[in-house]
Amino acid sequence: MNDRVKLTIKNNIAYAALARPEKLNAIDMAMFIAIDKTIKQLKKNREIRAVILTAEGENFCSGLDVKSVLSSSRYALRLLFKLLPWRANLAQRVSTGWRDIPVPVIAVINGKCWGGGLQIAMGADFVVANTNAEFSIMEGRWGLIPDMGGTLAFREKASLAAIKELAMTAKIVSAQEAQSLGLVSHVNSKPEVVAQSLIASFIHQSPDSVAGCKKLYNKSWWSSPGWALFRESWYQIKVIMGKNSRIKRYNQLNPDKVKAFAKRENW
Known part of the structure; x- marks a missing residue:
């Protein structure tokens, strides 16, 4: 810089x-x-x-x-x-x-x-x-x-x-x-x-699940219970719909054939 x-x-x-x-x-x-x-x-x-x-x-x-x-x-x-x-x-x-x-x-x-x-x-x-x-x-x-x-x-x-x-x-x-x-x-x-x-x-975890966890807890730690529950559901949908979630599930089931993760979604 x-x-x-x-x-x-x-x-x-x-x-x-x-x-x-x-x-x-x-x-x-x-x-x-x-x-x-x-x-x-x-x-x-x-x-x-x-x-x-x-x-x-x-x-x-x-x-x-x-x-x-x-x-x-x-x-x-x-x-x-x-x-x-x-x-x-x-x-x-x-x-x-x-x-x-x-x-x-x-x-x-x-x-x-x-x-x-x-x-x-x-x-x-x-x-x-x-x-x-x-x-x-x-x-x-x-x-x-x-x-x-x-x-x-x-x-x-x-x-x-x-x-x-x-x-x-x-x-x-x-x-x-x-x-x-x-x-x-x-x-x-x-x-x-x-x-x-x-x-x-x-780095063995999905980059999107890691990003989702960080955003969920940073935004929800002091928010209302309702907003915390809403974010859990919304972020989970976003993670599940992403390519990296499928890759992580595949890697979990196939430890000898691990695939590389894709680029992280925009969080």
């Missing part, structure tokens, strides 16, 4: 790496724009089966580059502007956008994952942390509140009291504590290996 995000695709797996290691991958305007463009590109790609979100260097992201971003009022306006108040702005899309990519997104975290970095990671479906990783909702140290879209994930992953405490104190917690709170899925000294193991289990 540019020098702020390095995107590579290998064997239908996308690897998106924050690429500002000399600044601990702190988020400046160029990185906001690069992440947003990367997400839009990946959403259109119907051949990828998973995304690994990571970062170059020893730290995932130390948060917002406050000095850089606040150096211009134009930057603040571009980050916060939205035509419709219930839609995500640029600052929020770097977190919420990962939720809209119809494949599993796995964030691999090393070192610091603070402030805006944590907001970005929370957009992933799964967070795999190194034992040396540390996490913080750090906006309070700058007299701010977290406003980069992570609230959607926080309410799904952790208790209200836990998130309030983290946000109000801006304290730093270890990977193990973050896991106990629900913010981290796995903690391992080799997080990349864990991420690849997860991907290996996903």
Whole structure:
């Protein structure tokens, strides 16, 4: 995309790496724009089966580059502007956008994952942390509140009291504590290996059933029971009518004659 995000695709797996290691991958305007463009590109790609979100260097992201971003009022306006108040702005899309990519997104975290970095990671479906990783909702140290879209994930992953405490104190917690709170899925000294193991289990499933599950649960976790039941039925019809459902059933019955899946439907 540019020098702020390095995107590579290998064997239908996308690897998106924050690429500002000399600044601990702190988020400046160029990185906001690069992440947003990367997400839009990946959403259109119907051949990828998973995304690994990571970062170059020893730290995932130390948060917002406050000095850089606040150096211009134009930057603040571009980050916060939205035509419709219930839609995500640029600052929020770097977190919420990962939720809209119809494949599993796995964030691999090393070192610091603070402030805006944590907001970005929370957009992933799964967070795999190194034992040396540390996490913080750090906006309070700058007299701010977290406003980069992570609230959607926080309410799904952790208790209200836990998130309030983290946000109000801006304290730093270890990977193990973050896991106990629900913010981290796995903690391992080799997080990349864990991420690849997860991907290996996903790619044996129909890409449409995986996409359908992600959309179903993201949209229904906090919706009314009626809408949740409606989506279950509607998405199931869409999955059953698709070619990949038939391929998966064939593969299940014929393990020695496995067929390759077709391109994912538009989800």
